[in-house]
Amino acid sequence: MLDYTDEQNMIREMVSKVAREKIEPLIEELDEKGEGGGEAIDILRENNFMTLPLPQEYGGIGADYTTTALVIEELAKVDAGTSMYVFTTTTDIFFIRDFGSEDQKEMFYPMFQEGKIGAFCLTEPGYGSDAANITTRGVLKDGYYLVNGTKTMASSGCDAECFIVYVRTGPGEKAHGISCFIMEKLPGISAGQHFNKMGFRTNSTSEIYFEDVKVPQERVLGKPEEGWNTLVFGGGAMRAFGAASQALGTAEGAMEYAIKYAKERTTFGKPIIQHQAIQFMIADMGINIEAARSLHYRTLQMIDRGGYSQQEYQLLTSATKCFVCDMAMKVTTDAVQILGAYGVMNEYPVARRMRDAKVNQIFDGASQIQKMIVGRTLEKMY
Ligand SMILES: Cc1cc2nc3c(=O)[nH]c(=O)nc-3n(C[C@H](O)[C@H](O)[C@H](O)COP(=O)(O)OP(=O)(O)OC[C@H]3O[C@@H](n4cnc5c(N)ncnc54)[C@H](O)[C@@H]3O)c2cc1C
Known part of the structure; x- marks a missing residue:
């Protein structure tokens, strides 16, 4: 067992219950539509899942990265796309917490x-x-x-x-001269159409246009022209508490479904779980999930405790993102294999998890x- 606090264990159980009872029944239809989170977003709001890192006076619990990762993982066991709303919103909150001024905290x-x-919004x-x-460009x-x-x-x-x-915003090239901003939906900001994607269909993904947007200079996070530093430090944490937690949850959800299926499906007179080839595939899933969980937890604990070197931070956050996401791709692909023809049917949730795992390897x-x-x-x- 990993060393979670009583509060973290309680939050994990609570999120799991809401995800399985309230969110899971919505997912098949939302995934088929592929237009984003719909009603699932209201459930995230009602349960404060997107705001746990806020200080208590703003309705949060000052959740750290490890706790937020648990929320994302539990949601992703059911559906990674829904967990993305928690990932993107808590990312903004963590960036303000870690790089923002008191005025920015009071405003946002x-x-x-x-x-x-x-x-x-980084990618162009x-x-x-x-x-x-x-x-x-900002002038x-x-x-x-x-x-x-x-x-x-x-x-x-x-x-x-x-x-x-x-x-x-500055004259420098490459990472020099880039500023990081936090901004509300100011006049001139608009979203394009939601992309029709292979995976993460229950989260909206779009272009964001900035047309002559007048952004007060107080919206710069950290120092002007030094925005890349926020990416070096905040971006590593995002990979671990966000993308890797989603991939871990997706892999666990796929394994759970594949095991239940393998106990029921019979071929050649016995449940397929009793064929050694299937047993070994399931064993490999479990081994890789446990290895991934240990690395993921170690990285998050390092970030939450602080006192790490930059090299250690880069090594562990990137190793975690890569290992856990690649692991999820393998586990979900094997889960589809275990379900045979049913595995490739969209009405069975392992196909969705395989589609989601591919996205996690990319973003x-x-x-x-x-x-x-x-x-x-x-x-x-x-
Ligand atoms: C569903 C989804 C959600 C996303 N959400 C966000 C978001 O919220 N915010 C945001 O800013 N961006 C987001 N992204 C963008 C995402 O971070 C980028 O797609 C990702 O960083 C890869 O960039 P690219 O797609 O331009 O691929 P490219 O950079 O064009 O790379 C193409 C391929 O070449 C490989 N490659 C590139 N350079 C090298 C190299 N030097 N050596 C070896 N291989 C290399 C890449 O790994 C990739 O496999 C999202 C993407 C997706 C699909």
Whole structure:
């Protein structure tokens, strides 16, 4: 057993109950429609799942990354797309907590307390992995940045009313000269149509347009032109508490379903779980999930406790994102195999989990990019 606190165990049980009783019955239809979270968003709001990291005076419990990761994992056991609303909104809250001024906290915390959804806007149509080349531009004049550009693939994008946005405001190249902003839905900000995706169909993903948006200079998070630092430190945490927690939950949900199915389905006179080939596939799922859980937990504990070196942080956050997401791809693919023909039918939930696992390998820095970070870090360490 991992060393969760009583409060964390209680939260995990509570989220699991709500996810299984209230959210799961909605998912098949929401996934088929592929238009985002619909009613599931109201359930997240009613249960304060998107606001746990807020301080108590704003209705939260000051939840740390480990606790928030548990919420996301439990939701993702049922449906990763729904958990994305918690991921994007808590990301905005954590960025404000870690990099924001007191004025920014006073301005934005009440918006999240009211139920507003957050989004994270880094990727542009021409730049995903290569995000240091972004071209969204902000020009400072009379206390405002005039921001123009297009962000894409923004998770929760169609539903969001608060945005973390990376904008080139300075003269430098690549990571130099990029500022990080927190902004409400100011005039000139609009969302494009929800993309029709293979996975994460229960979360809206869209372009976000910035057309002559007048952004007060007080909306810069941290220092102007030093926005990349927020990404180096906040982005690693996101990979662990968000993307990796989703992948872990998705893998667990797929394994649970595959085991139940394998106990019932018979071939050659016995339940397929009694065929050694199936047993070994299930054993590999369990082994990999447990290994992933240990790494995931270790990384989150490191972030929450602090006192780590930058190299340790980069190594563990990228290793976690890559290992857990690749593991989920393998586990969900094997779960589909165990269900045979039924596995590829969309009405059985393992197909959805396999589609979601593929998305987890790509967003928030694809597995290849995580390996580049791990490789470069190890090169420096030894
Ligand atoms: C459903 C979904 C939700 C998303 N949500 C968000 C969000 O909320 N906010 C946001 O800002 N972005 C979001 N993204 C964007 C996501 O982070 C990017 O798609 C991701 O970083 C990869 O960028 P890309 O798609 O442009 O791929 P590219 O950068 O074009 O890469 C294409 C392929 O080449 C590989 N590759 C690239 N460079 C190298 C290299 N140097 N060496 C080896 N391989 C390499 C990549 O790993 C990938 O497999 C989301 C994407 C999806 C699919």
